[in-house]
Amino acid sequence: MSLLSKKDRLPFQLLAGKPGQSWILLGDHAGSFFPGKTKQLSLSLADRERHITYDLGIKALLERLFILTGATVVMGNYSRLVIDLNRPLSYADSVILQSDGIPIPGNQDVNDQDLRQRQEEIFWPYHRAIEATLKNLLGQGLKPKIMSLHSFCCQLNGQEKRPWHAGVLWNKDDRLAGKLLNFLKGKTEWHIGDNQPYSGQDPCSFTLPFHAEPLYLPHVLLEIRQDMLESTAQIEDWALLLADFINRADPIN
Numbered sequence: 001m002s003l004l005s006k007k008d009r010l011p012f013q014l015l016a017g018k019p020g021q022s023w024i025l026l027g028d029h030a031g032s033f034f035p036g037k038t039k040q041l042s043l044s045l046a047d048r049e050r051h052i053t054y055d056l057g058i059k060a061l062l063e064r065l066f067i068l069t070g071a072t073v074v075m076g077n078y079s080r081l082v083i084d085l086n087r088p089l090s091y092a093d094s095v096i097l098q099s100d101g102i103p104i105p106g107n108q109d110v111n112d113q114d115l116r117q118r119q120e121e122i123f124w125p126y127h128r129a130i131e132a133t134l135k136n137l138l139g140q141g142l143k144p145k146i147m148s149l150h151s152f153c154c155q156l157n158g159q160e161k162r163p164w165h166a167g168v169l170w171n172k173d174d175r176l177a178g179k180l181l182n183f184l185k186g187k188t189e190w191h192i193g194d195n196q197p198y199s200g201q202d203p204c205s206f207t208l209p210f211h212a213e214p215l216y217l218p219h220v221l222l223e224i225r226q227d228m229l230e231s232t233a234q235i236e237d238w239a240l241l242l243a244d245f246i247n248r249a250d251p252i253n
């Protein structure tokens, strides 16, 4: 028996971009749903609405950016607690046992078959959709540019409040990251982290090293602090700001 049934939604949501638009926007952690069979991993409603379950605000931001830019959007539908779309499958926290001090009950006794189903029915379909989108854009003679959007919580494990309003993350290729960093610093008074609060050079990330680096496609990961995406007005401000960047970013060859 498979993990996803007819009653479940697809593993990802794809919003097809307008012709000629070379940008693709990703939301690895945008989804907050659980396949019926997982019984919401036995988490309380309160925990399912918290940052441990998904990146708050990102789905709404991506939907607005799709309207404003016509970029293709691919975002996960299921919670990162079911399987993390931005972790190599070989990593222990691909299916995490606890997050921010909260044990995830439904992940404590995951057997090999459960694990394979999460990989085959959720993880790989999302990444194949990204792969197909890139192939399609390249086939049209376009040079895809990728922005992966995430949000991070203000405080983790009882530490100090994180001072960055947003962070631009990059690994080996800073072509697009450098432009976004300068743009955000020039347009706002915010404290923008350069590979902070996380580093793109941490080997635990999967999506951009897997899709963008082998093809040398310009790419960047943006982390936005969650308290900046709480209201519709805040999300709209970010959408307008990033649409401005996307619509003007100089071509990168």
Ligand SMILES: [Zn+2]
Pocket (backbone or CB within 6 Å): 028, 029, 055, 149, 150, 151
């Ligand atoms: Zn994230």
